[in-house]
Amino acid sequence: MAKRASSKSPAAAPSTSEVMMNELIRASAGTGKTYALVQRYLWLLERGVEPERIAAMTFTRKAAGEFFERILQELATRGTKENGEAAIALLRKMVRRMDRLRLGTIDAFFMAMTQCLPFELGLTGQTGLMGEEDFVQARDEVLDSLMLSITRIDDRSMLDELREAWKDASHGHEQNRPAEALSSWCNRLHQLYIECSDAERWGGESVIWPDKKAGLELIPALNRLQSLLVLGTFDKRAQAKWEDFFLEVATLPVTGKLGGTVQYMMDSKRGVHADLRRGTDWMMWRKRMLTPDEGSALADVLDAIVVAVLKTHIRRSRAQCRIMQMYEGSYHRLVRGRGRLVFGDLAWLLSGRLGAGSGDTWESVRTAVEYRMDARYDHWLLDEFQDTSERQWEVLSPLLEEARQDVAEERSVFLVGDLKQSIYLWRQAEPEIFHHVEHTWAGNRLEITPLNQSYRSCPQVIEMVNTVFLEAEPVLEAMFPGIGHLWAYEEHRCSTKVAELSGHAALIHVGGEGEEKEGDADTGSDPLTDAVVTLIREINPLDRGLSCAVLVRKNDTARLMSDTLRARLGVEVICESEETVLVDNPATLALLSLVQLSVHPSDTLAWQHLSMTPLAAQLEKEEISPALLSARVRREISVSGFLPVLRDWAQQLRDCMTATDAFTERRLTQLLDFAAAFDETGSRDADDFLRRARAHALREDAVGARAIQVLTVHKSKGLQFDVVILPELQGEALDTVTRNRLFVSRSPRGGVQWILDKPDKIIIDADATLKAELQREQARRAFEGICRLYVSMTRAKLALYAITAERSRDSSRNEAGLLKQRLGATEPTPYAMGALEADCLWETGDRRWHHHIPEMPPVHLPELARTEGPKLGDLLREVNATVQRRAPSGEESFQLTGKEFASPAREVKRLHGVQVHEMLSLVPWLESAGDVRHRWQERGYDLDSAAAQQAWEVLQEPSINAWFTRGNSKREAWVEKRFDLVTGDGWISGILDRVVLETDGSGGYTSATILDFKTDEVVDEAALLERVQGYVPQLKLYHEAVQRLAGLPAVSVKAVLIFTASRRPWSVDLTAR
Incomplete structure (x- = not known):
């Protein structure tokens, strides 16, 4: 008979006859939950389980870090004891394989799953998670794009649909700021729509009230009540109340609102509604017995009021669903479909609610993802199990089921949680899942262990907790x-x-x-x-x-x-x-006003603010005007970025102040840290910098x-x-x-x-x-x-x-x-x-x-002598030379004039070029692309636009069409391929429009052709030649990148410029240049 093995068993040598038990621990507060997880992990290691075959997950990075730290500490402690060689060996193994361990959050695990098969999940581009500021900006961009797209197309049906949906959604609750209300709805309802996109469940009467019969119409019921009631039998105040009631009920279908008198009459204080049909005292100012006929008529009106009001709310619910349907279509195309994700997207993607279609297609994708994860991990450890949501469980349960039902009984699941600590129900944490596992897994190699012995609280605290x-x-x-x-x-x-x-x-x-x-x-x-x-x-x-x-x-x-x-x-x-740490102190606010002035020279408020700061004396001394200061700071930001500029001005601010306290210094450091992170994006947009800086929130670390x-x-x-x-x-x-x-x-x-x-x-x-x-x-x-x-x-x-x-x-x-x-x-x-x-x-x-407990006297540490040494930045620059980043798109030898740069037509041309590039990127090969124009339309492009017509004409041109035809299986295409390449001349970063590669059939490349699309409008041959010469430096960088990426000699890489407006390809020989 096989021996049952549990982490509560004493450590023993590995045994092939052991039955690996699953375990569910109900761990009350302070009873050693983390200790139990650490012991289980170490218990698995001691039995020969490789650490990368164990997936241990929790909900926060802080908890995951503590878990990993405790494992290392425990192994180090065991290593100092007698016969600790095995523990030291395990510690070395953990440290060496640190990059391969699955010790982290559930969200990080879901992200790893998503990155296994991004294209199968409907994602393009580089997949990554957006921060809060990026998400807010993306949401605003989607709303702007949605509004622009539905107002510009000739077909007004989508605009009419949104207008009608808006009217229905706000019926009875009219809004005087529709843009704000629409943004609020999208923010509040988007995730809910993803969770439930079935329109029948949004205000569906047959779903909510499956057995409900049709009610009386409101106006006929009201007419019957008016004909039965004799108002003269009531006192004057009651008569006035009845008349107000009749008026409000008559206008209810139009207004959709409950008037004060209607609410008064429906209040249970007036009488029990169920008793009206039998005749009852009706409590107004004086009791007055209603006859059965009067009571029935009033009951009919009250029931009809409920039906009428509910119809208004049903109408709103359905309209909100229609609005979210439009919003989600744009959001997926512009944000999620391009790999820009938020944590909430991950579980929906992996559960098939987004991206990958339905039916057999999704099942095959799901099977592939689960197979990769299931083949990688044998043991699963989950912390804070009571906080698991249904959508997370939908993704995790197949993997855990495979382990717990392992026929060989060599795999296991270990769950720790406490239903009494379910404080995240507002984030859709579902404690019922805990009950589900406890009941359905019972008896199948499952041990249920309650932990109620506190290692944290003294007897007095425990007594109060127990008493409550x-x-x-x-x-x-x-x-x-x-x-x-x-x-x-x-x-x-x-x-x-x-x-x-x-x-x-x-x-x-x-x-x-x-x-x-x-x-x-x-x-x-x-x-x-x-x-x-x-x-x-x-x-x-x-x-x-x-x-x-x-x-x-x-x-x-x-x-x-x-x-x-x-x-x-x-x-x-x-x-x-x-806390929004960059706007709660005078020092960083002064520097933000400096940035504000740089992008808005006429902002008198920013200038007046600077004039009241310690910098005022220096500005006055140098006789710097607002316009001059604005131009100077703007130029410096454009050349160097925000960090160097703010660092210099922060030092000038310190020099102008008599002293700075620790709080101010901490805030200045946080501003510089934020500027460094913003510079990493490559953006020089001062408005975007200011918006993010003012919203930048941090939580102060209290550790130690x-x-x-x-x-x-x-x-x-x-x-x-x-x-x-x-x-x-x-x-x-x-x-x-x-x-x-x-x-x-x-x-x-x-x-x-x-x-x-x-x-x-x-x-x-x-x-x-x-x-x-x-x-x-x-x-x-x-x-x-x-x-x-x-x-x-x-x-x-x-x-x-x-x-x-x-x-x-x-x-x-x-x-x-x-x-x-x-x-x-x-x-x-x-x-x-x-x-x-x-x-x-x-x-x-x-x-x-x-x-x-005695008070501890303050400890006075001797002051250490300060010595000036080389600055850290100088030392780092000596060791690591700064690599200059270059983009091929910025290498053109021709330059725009100031008039061209400021021309409104330039932005129109830029957007036209972006759309042409995007539409051509949706055609990997014509043979496999299906109906290309239908595909463009599905992605939201207007087929009557100049960009769509130009892209279609390019594909029809025989001299270009060949580069979109695969012909045989030995051809490959790189479409919109991003690359970063470090060469002797610096760091090259760019995107290749299209590269067609010929292969030898065994995976090696024999030649490559770079296709670079240009939407320039050239009027004659001379202008065309000038443009070609201007693009040569850019093509050289692309040429070098493709050589390195494909492993080809220079002579095997060709370059072709395709001028889309004239549908003319132009080969450029770069080997002789």
Whole structure:
């Protein structure tokens, strides 16, 4: 009988008879999740598994880096012990094969899968991920292109379709800024459309209400009610209300809006709608019994109102789908299809939702991708499994299924997660997948291991966590119906490592108006903030060598809190929320104004700003005018780039200042780092530089810092702190649904079932289907909120403080309400909080616990003598000479005149040339291209345009047509081939329009012909010869590149210029030049 092998077994020699077990670990917070992953990885290595056959993945680069670091540390530690030779050998193997390891994020793994078969996935060009700024710019370009394309073509059908879709999508909710609304829709709905592009699911009545019967028409129902009601039997105010009601109902089909009186009449306070048909008291200002006929008529009108309003929202939903269909077509053609991706695209591409078509074609692509990945990895380790989304699981599950069902039982899957830490449901993380794996994999070499013993928190913190969550399921279900099947909690215990620690945990309620001090007006003083300041002053964590974190829910709260603590405590405070670091200080703002002036010489605001900075004296001394300064900086940027220019001006700024502090120096360094990164793109666009710089956000790294940390609960996940303070526990109820304006009904596993523009709650309450969907959303939101509370409480090691304050309007169903219900059974006791009135609603441990930890005296390090040495830049230049980058397209010997350069016609000609090149690049060979013109039309090109006609005429020209005809299988073509080549003369970087290569049939090249398309309009033979001579330097660079790329001698590489306007090829002999 085969022996069962698990990572929990003691290390042993490899055995061919071992059965490799799969494992699912339910790891509560602080119970050693990372340790379990590291041990599993090492356990596999010890059994002879090659490290590159193991795929270990998590969701963040930080967690992946920590995982890899812990593996190396553990191997190094084992290597120092007796008989540690094997560990040292494994450490050497890991380091040597570092570049081949799959230790990273799921997104990085998906990117590697995408790059396996980019063309099969419908991608062209170099595949890469866009940053946030690039994505925003790409999205704007798509919208601009869409608007231009539909307004320029003669066929107005697409424009009419967009206009009608816009009218429908905004019906009843008219917009006075359509461009902004359209951009917002595209940003908000694009990913949802990719996930569900089935138009029938966007407002599809038969999908949402499959059993619903046709309702009454609104106007006939209203007429019947008016004929039955005798208004004179009501008092005057009621009569007026009825008349307003009749008017608003009559105009409802036109306006699409619920008037105030309609909402008043539909309010459940008026009476139970179900009882109307039996006759009932109708609560207005005075009760008045409605007859059964009157009640039935009113019920019919109310039902018809619901139907009419829902029709408006159905109309909006369908229209939004049509708009997204148009947007997605342009986006795929202009952005994604060219290899410019965002993280969200990866899973959709690999699951067949984008790019590769459908049916047998996609199945063959999917099989090829899965085969390559499956053949590469035998063991799969996934961290934070509860955060996996349905679309990610759709890609990963076939690979994991192959491993877990391995017939030889030599492959394995290892999953670690905790449903109680599911705080990313808003990113479509689906905890139901965890349940699915747990149930469907049961018994198939699967071990399920719960980890509830904390190695992080002291007994006092664990006691507070247990008191709140242990056996709380009935309470939570009563507060938030539907949460019961999602939330489960087992008692936490302290390990021996932390069982002897002594700390404190408390729920503190603060009253009064807070501590009011001079200067606090701009630092967010309020009772909660005052309590946080008082606690930190009392504990004095930094001087005691303790880490301290203030955890909040929102990024804005984190920024305000960090500014407040920094101002009032006078200590280093690090905010781990992203901050726009280049616009929060005077120094970088001055340099950005300098760049602004360079591209906009008449910008008086930028000039006045510079005139108020320390640079003003120098500018006045040199008598530099705005125009002169603008021209000078603009010229320097054009020649050298942004980094050298800003570095020089930053030094001049320092020289003009008496002193700079550490904060200013850090910000100047960050500006220069940003400029260096921008220069890498090769762009000299100052407007683009400024736009990106002003939006450039960074998160300050707190690793090793002696500082108070302020961060959101989401950013704190996976971290621990000696002291944790929770001041943001009040506000909206945990089950408040506010994030989206759509109903997105999902299956238990997260797949989209239907989508509907969300109506008002009064309409939702009147429809059973929508009400059930709202309750499902509320249960998930409440579950996510409870998970967030659990995560925040379990970050603490020694002390945990939950703080609430008096609020005139507060919900009893938020985090504070839940804590008070679970912890507030004892009598409050006074709690010393400086000048604040505070009560302790619950506590455990010693309030003076921190007094047992001595304060550390400040360490004064001797100042080191500064010696001037060679600068790093000079040393690097001595070792590595700078390579001058050259582009063949810039090598023409002729130059444009200033008049030609500034001419509006030049841009028209440039766009014409780009389109001709793009259309010709879509024809690798005429034999395999099919209907070329139809293919151009599918890509969005106007067949009646001058560019399309010119490209088509080029393909029909017999002297050119031969270069687009393969003829035999021994010909190859490079189309729009990018290249970078370092030669003795520098770095050549360019794109070859088309190269036709003859092969010997065995993979070797025998000759090559460079085809370079030129859309110049030449009037006579003399002008043609002049142009040919001007392009010779460019062709020489192409000639040299093709020689190197194809491994051919110079005589075997020909060059032909093709002038598309005259359809004339011109051979250029470069070997004699």
